[in-house]
Amino acid sequence: MEVTIDQNSGYCFGVEYAIQMAEDEMEGENTLYCLGDIVHNDMEVKRLREKGLKVIDREQLKCLSDCKVLIRAHGEPPETYKLAIENNIELIDASCPVVLKLQHRVKTAFDKMEREQGQIVIYGKKGHAEVIGLTGQTLEKAIVVMDDADLDRVDFSRPVTLFSQTTKSTKGFYALKEKIADRIREAKGTLTEVDFNANDSICRQVSNREPQLLRFAAENDVIVFVSGKKSSNGRALYQVCQQVNSRSYFVENEDEIDPSWFEGASKIGICGATSTPMWLMERLRDFIQSLEDKTVFAQ
Incomplete structure (x- = not known):
């Protein structure tokens, strides 16, 4: 039996950068605080x-x-930086x-929309850390x-500028773009x-994983998708695997x-997701291989 790790899975560069910064800081500090989970992986x-x-x-x-x-990599709203200055x-x-x-693009567009009595619309998950930073x-x-x-909360008689949370689905963004365009035509006749103004602000390092994952899932008999249960990116990519391989299973660790x-x-x-560490996928690979060594699988 062959057990293979998808080399395109694992941390995106933003998460990898944040974790490396945390580890570097902790080498010389007893305690480092982190505002929210550094990554959606317990x-x-x-x-x-x-x-x-x-x-x-x-x-x-x-x-x-x-x-x-x-x-962390998700970013923060301006209020966080202001509080940091006040509290040293x-x-x-x-x-x-x-x-x-x-964030800079959203701020610039917002200033323009304020002058033109327009609206900023963000395709994303309400309450998500990145979205909090954007709405800020x-x-x-x-x-x-x-x-x-x-x-229904959008006034389609007024100008609309659309952005996306960086980790959302490209397909979902363009579907939303068309729905907004249709609503504006209905409201204004033109x-x-x-x-x-629609801005595809999805991170290509994330969105490119979908076609890569489709190929990987189709090439294997069974897929073990490793992700934290709180990861929205993990849930989305797991569904990609299920599209082409019904024997796809979502786990947080080897105990499952x-x-x-x-x-x-x-x-x-x-x-795994963009929040799944390579060391964890390697641990699951070793665990699955150990099951074969114990002759657990039916021949």
Whole structure:
């Protein structure tokens, strides 16, 4: 039996950068605070906690002073930086460069929309850390949209500028773009560049994983998809695997593996989300191979 790890899976460069910054800081510090889970993977959070990384929320941040706090790859709204200055907090800013660029674009577009009585619409998950950082650029005026029901909050008689959370589905973004365009035509009888400006702000390192994952899932008899349960990217990529391979299973760690999944399989593929560490996928590979060594699989 062959067990293969998808080499395109694992951390995107933004998450990898944030974790490396955290580890570098902790080499010389007893405690480093992190505003929210550094990554949506409980196994990695646990590993870093044991090294001295202490996860806090925004309410706890208000009570801190004279310390170091890591900003994770998702980025933060302007209020976080203001609070850090007031409380003499040194920020270790590991915001993903792609996210920082998007924040700047959203802020620039918001200023323009304010002058033109328009609206900023963000395709994303309400309450997601990155989305909080993006809406913070708009004085919380941006309209966050995930499904058709959310579109009812948009005034289609006014100009609309659309952006996307960097980790959302490209297919979903363009479907939303068409729905907004149709609604504007219905409301105004026409559609011009003044009426609607759609910005595909999805990270290509993330979106390109979908076609790669489709091929990987089709090439293997069984897929073990490794991800934290809180990862929206993980859930989306797991569904990609299921599209082409019905024998795809979502696990957080090796404790959730059922040996019966592999009966009659000769090729097993292991893959994961942008928040899944390579060391965890390697651990699952070794565990699955150990099952074969124990002659668990049916021949």
